[in-house]
Amino acid sequence: MPYQDFRRANALLNQHISQIADDQVSFRIQYWGFMPLHYNNSLHRHSFFEICYVHEGCGEYSDNGIDYPLQDGTLFCSRPGIWHQIRSEQGLTLFFVAFEIDESRTSETYSRNFRSLIHCGKIIAEPKNANISAQIWQTIFSLIESKQPASKDMVQHLVLSLFLSFLHGLSSVPDLSVNSLDENTEEHRLLKRAKLYIEDNLSSPLRIEHISQELGISSRHLSRLFQSQLGQTFVHYVQERRVQKAKKWLLNSDIAIKDIAKRTGFDSIHYFTRVFTKKLGVAPAKFRKSQFSDGRQKKKQT
Known part of the structure; x- marks a missing residue:
């Protein structure tokens, strides 16, 4: 190939x-x-x-x-x-x-x-x-x-x-109706709430202390949940979600890159560019440009 x-x-x-x-x-x-x-x-x-x-x-x-x-x-x-x-x-x-x-x-x-x-x-x-x-x-x-x-x-x-x-x-369990052992655990419910809170507040400064207070648990407990359930620190998870949100706006809107950086909670466009490039292997501007060019080419063919 x-x-x-x-x-x-x-x-x-x-x-x-x-x-x-x-x-x-x-x-x-x-x-x-x-x-x-x-x-x-x-x-x-x-x-x-x-x-x-x-x-x-x-x-x-x-x-x-x-x-x-x-x-x-x-x-x-x-x-x-x-x-x-x-x-x-x-x-x-x-x-x-x-x-x-x-x-x-x-x-x-x-x-x-x-x-x-x-x-x-x-x-x-x-x-x-x-x-x-x-x-x-x-x-x-x-x-x-x-x-x-x-x-x-x-x-x-x-x-x-x-x-x-x-x-x-x-899957080692062919029957789709079989229950998972951890589906009703308190850890699962707390992590789900934390992830929803993060998703709804990506444009704001997200500190583990604020979210743990919202959940009624200690910061240390929440930190352990991210490590044990996701194999990732709280900070790295938030960073991933910010990048994925930014990626969606780059693909589906004409919002300025500096505004996307702000809406996804990055302190500066330079930090946003560095993190985005590290995660996806391409800078935000180049990522958007390739998508834009592809869209124009399709329009010419129709």
Whole structure:
């Protein structure tokens, strides 16, 4: 596969497919990745799911200190809060996507089942189940790399099917009605309230002391919840949400970048640019420009 096809797939999906939903389930997508040669990365963790498919190559995947072999056709899941690492001497051709469930727009059944992947899901999908996801990955990539313009509606339907195939391939509980062990815990309810508060107040200075007071718990307790449940500090989580909100405005509005920085709670446009670039690998102005150019090209074709 030519390198430019990977670049095109990365650009189009990251710019145009950042949220997928139907009447039962909704996903917020953090980023897409198509990499022709992935070698080693550092030991790290996320506050969200990251699911990878090995198109070609071999290597190892470490999850919570346990190593799993990687080879052609392997589908594997990096769970929120779990330390993990990918290693390969020859390099892997990888397709991957990072996402979280928008529980405010998702049925309890689907929320429960995706949460169950965190505690009792499979790290590596069985070959016959991985093959279902693999075929959808390949179809999405083929559609994107085609010289003909890709239908956004078609890609969105394929992406939704891809995400549901993850549940099919990685869940150890085939019955969608089975309850998750932690769905009614106080920790889950407190974290959900904290996340809602953050989402509603991104334009304001967000201090852990204020939110913990709102919840009636100590700052230390709330800090531990973010670390244990999301594998991430409070500050880093807020930063991620600010960037995702800014990304949405950059894609869907003509609001000035300095005003977007202010609306998403950044102290200055310079700090906003630095954080945004670090998270997404492209500066806000360039990110918007690529989207704007793509939109103008579509208008000329119609």
